[in-house]
Amino acid sequence: MLRELLGHAEVDAFDQLIAQAQEPLPSYEFILTDSFIELIEESLARGWIYSAALQELIAAMDPRLAGFAVDELAQIFDFEEVQVWANATRSMPTRSHGAVAIRNAAFLLIQLKAMGFQVDDAPLSSRMRPLLASKKVLVGREFYVFWQQELEAKREVFVLYTAPSPQNARTQEVILPPGHTMRIIFDDKRAIGVEVRSPLSTEIGPV
DSSP states (O other): OOOOOOOOHHHHHHHHHHHHHHHHOOSSSSOOOOHHHHHHHHHHTTTEEHHHHHHHHHHOGGGGTTTTHHHHHHHHHHHHOOOEETTOSSSSOOOOEEEEEHHHHHHHHHHHHTTTTTOOHHHHHHEEEEEEESOOOTTTTTHHHTHHHHHHHOOOOEEEESSOOOTEEEEEEEEESSSOOOEEETTTTTTEEEEEEETTTTTOOOO
């Protein structure tokens, strides 16, 4: 995924994300609570999820991601937050809230998992697939979410760049705590991209 060169603050967030991926794994296993199940079901019904709720879900899965705002992750992974109204009738002035389209939320969870974070996309993406299967045409990230399990089974390299890679790029390879191999690409002293391959022991659930 190639995008235009990010601003300084965004590059810092990307550097921080790479650093957090190398930190030790959380000492506990995330358990999907009833409140999170209700959150996912409500979000599927309306087609989007509040950014604050998505951030809380991500941080609960892997506390190494607790320091990242969703708008930072949205900039890194190249999708947009949207504005929604707390009062659907708009009959009175209400404050708008940042939100993420549900397909982009599933896409983000899948991408974070592929990058080596302890994130489980299944509670959301598995609920989305029957809905996507009923659509005549899949667009953008819907296609990616629908075929994610097949793509993951092929162990294709996860690639994320924040700038085009120059000819004289420097690389560094590290093994992440879950066993993923991360190749970090640098332009001078700044990280501009990562290529991550999951370990051979990665288990793929039923389609």
